[in-house]
Amino acid sequence: MPMHWRELLEASRPLLEQQGRLYRKTKNVLARKALAGEQVFTATADGKETKNTAQEGDYIVRNQTEAQEEYIVPGGKFAEKYEWIAEGEHDFDEFRSKGRIIALELTEKNLQELGLSEIFYFVAPWGEEMVAKIGDFLACPLDYSELYRIARKEFFETYRPYS
Template sequence: MIRQQDMLHFFLPIIESDGKTFKKKTLIKAKKAVPGTLIITRTNDGDETKNTAEQGDWLVENQTSSSEQYLIKPKVFEKKYSFIQSLENGWGCYQPKGTILAIKITPDHLSKFGGTDTVKFEAPWKELTVLRVGDYLVTPPEKDEIYRIAQKEFGETYEEN
């Protein structure tokens, strides 16, 4: 497994020079997560990663064809989303705010880590995640972490800023 710090060290200069700024173009659903709940993020190409909810975490559901779910820490959630309205069963509708910096992954990127179609690396939440050719590698404005967004879901949720 490739460590998060190694991914940042290698890809951050590439993202800074070749990346583009994107913003989320779709609303999200979110609610407070139940501590101890295991969330498996599933995209159209399969299981992406997993994470266990801690006190205060938010469960986010993107409005994509796969309705992928993931967890976000409270401070990050407050930075990234604004409340719009309440929904059923504790869910709320939220407007994304802010931007990300991203690159689309090529075979050449993966070959640096010995991969041809995929590589596995440590996500910011310390779990294994997979990166495939065509996916997007993303960093927030703080450039303190790096994570994957699957190609199909990226196209359904992001637009160039």
């Protein structure tokens, strides 16, 4: 059974606090209201990442990366994280990220310190398995309220250090 994200956060928090850096999402996203029960399979350039099922009020967010990965954000969190920029096509409007994250690169040393293999799975905040690989990033909001993976290629396509 994969580790729960809360366990992974507890184990990785000292590393996040010591070595993690502040980043901001610099690429705008496309988003639309989800249909309750709608399933989203998130795939990055290196393959399937996770899946999730939308609840009433959730949003489907599409990153403007080469992979155009989609994921679900709960309605309340969406309003906190994004601001509307412009109308888009096919029901997807453009939004700008308002927040920052703390992110830690999964180096060989960090993985060894955490007792994790180069490819591992954990149960994400939405209750589904999520893959993480050496070179990817573990990320969380500034309040450490959740933890998730951002694939390496997509991380560098969308995030920049915050200063």
